[in-house]
Amino acid sequence: MAKATPTGPGTGSAPQGATGALVLADGSILWGRGFGATGAGVGEVCFNTAMTGYQEIMTDPSYAGQIITFTFPHIGNVGANAEDVEADKPRAVGCIVRQDVTEPSNFRSTERFDAWLAAQGQIGISGIDTRALTRRIRLAGAPNAVIAHAPDGRFDIDELLAMARSWPGLEGMDLAKDVTRDEQGDWTGGIWTLGHGYGAAGEGERPHVVAIDYGAKHNIFRNLVRAGARVTVVPAKTSAEAILALKPAGIFLSNGPGDPAATGDYAVPVIRALMDAGLPIFGICLGHQLLALAVGAKTIKMHQGHRGANHPVKRHADAVVEITSMNHGFAVDAATLPEGAVVTHTSLFDGSNCGFEMPAKRAFSVQYHPEASPGPQDSFYLFEKFVSNLSNQNAEG
Numbered sequence: 450m451a452k453a454t455p456t457g458p459g460t461g462s463a464p465q466g467a468t469g470a471l472v473l474a475d476g477s478i479l480w481g482r483g484f485g486a487t488g489a490g491v492g493e494v495c496f497n498t499a500m501t502g503y504q505e506i507m508t509d510p511s512y513a514g515q516i517i518t519f520t521f522p523h524i525g526n527v528g529a530n531a532e533d534v535e536a537d538k539p540r541a542v543g544c545i546v547r548q549d550v551t552e553p554s555n556f557r558s559t560e561r562f563d564a565w566l567a568a569q570g571q572i573g574i575s576g577i578d579t580r581a582l583t584r585r586i587r588l589a590g591a592p593n594a595v596i597a598h599a600p601d602g603r604f605d606i607d608e609l610l611a612m613a614r615s616w617p618g619l620e621g622m623d624l625a626k627d628v629t630r631d632e633q634g635d636w637t638g639g640i641w642t643l644g645h646g647y648g649a650a651g652e653g654e655r656p657h658v659v660a661i662d663y664g665a666k667h668n669i670f671r672n673l674v675r676a677g678a679r680v681t682v683v684p685a686k687t688s689a690e691a692i693l694a695l696k697p698a699g700i701f702l703s704n705g706p707g708d709p710a711a712t713g714d715y716a717v718p719v720i721r722a723l724m725d726a727g728l729p730i731f732g733i734c735l736g737h738q739l740l741a742l743a744v745g746a747k748t749i750k751m752h753q754g755h756r757g758a759n760h761p762v763k764r765h766a767d768a769v770v771e772i773t774s775m776n777h778g779f780a781v782d783a784a785t786l787p788e789g790a791v792v793t794h795t796s797l798f799d800g801s802n803c804g805f806e807m808p809a810k811r812a813f814s815v816q817y818h819p820e821a822s823p824g825p826q827d828s829f830y831l832f833e834k835f836v837s838n839l840s841n842q843n844a845e846g
């Protein structure tokens with residue numbers, strides 16, 4: 450078996466035993482062993498430091514247009530199942546791991562991770578020096594690349610390189626339109642608990658939340674249900690009029706892939722109209738970035754982004770540190786937030802903005818993922834904060 454060794458530009462033939470390749474736009478090639486689906490896919494290479502939750506990560510729609518390098522070496526060791534998924538369709542292009550996928554060891558596993566990945570149509574490569582790749586991303590930023598898996602070891606490197614080089618990159622790319630749902634629908638089902646599986650939807654009168662799906666993770670909707678909401682999910686390009694016709698008590702703006710500024714072209718006017726209608730709004734990740742754009746702030750592309758399950762965030766109200774789950778490559782430029790905006794959370798890794806509130810508009814949002822999945826549940830309280838205010842409003846109204 451070929452050891453994964455970074456090679457210089459122009460190296461064309463695969464070393465003996467190599468069935469996977471990562472072809473970077475700068476011409477370097479990392480050889481490894483392919484698993485999962487075969488073929489080739491293009492995207493931005495990012496790294497995720499979470500030690501658990503690889504299925505949730507591979508099904509998070511925010512990863513559309515991205516190839517995920519897992520820094521944890523043992524990916525696949527707890528197998529896969531049909532429950533731990535965050536979307537109906539996978540969107541991440543593929544994944545890069547250090548060790549080969551092993552036989553699963555977990556009572557919840559129903560199949561091997563590599564078989565599951567193949568069924569999902571996602572490509573994997575193992576045997577890559579993921580530490581070196583992560584250092585490279587930290588030093589030089591996230592590169593564009595092609596991930597390829599050819600069981601016969603034959604790769605057309607020129608073609609793969611041309612594919613990597615012609616991909617325009619995530620900046621300026623609206624991907625929410627590609628991953629959002631086609632139809633409006635009711636969300637039923639709460640969060641998963643051991644011995645019970647996914648919880649049932651609540652009953653009786655509940656505040657109605659209309660959630661705009663820019664590429665939402667399911668655990669967000671499960672948490673809205675757990676916090677007591679009735680949830681209707683609408684496609685990303687639904688008009689403000691159509692949303693208001695549903696008579697929501699509050700609006701939720703979901704996470705999602707791509708450049709927020711590009712998605713903002715159609716999302717911002719809708720969010721502004723909903724804010725002007727006086728509706729409380731809660732946004733997560735892309736939803737946070739879109740809310741910021743809607744109040745006149747700017748977003749920026751980060752050097753390497755934040756992706757993992759242990760990111761410390763300072764909550765300014767009481768100086769408490771929340772350990773959070775993150776997945777973002779763009780950020781809100783806090784300096785551009787307007788008067789009336791209150792910065793509520795800041796990353797303790799790099800000082801980037803992780804949350805703000807517009808008290809006069811009854812809107813707030815966070816850059817991180819309070820729904821976790823995977824990750825710590827320190828920030829579940831945000832769902833209660835949002836939904837309980839809606840209940841109060843209903844009681845008063």
Ligand SMILES: NC(=O)CC[C@H](N)C(=O)O
Pocket residue numbers: 511703704705706707708709733734735736776777778779780
């Ligand atoms: N998880 C998300 O919603 C990601 C938001 C945005 N696509 C980013 O990369 O910053």
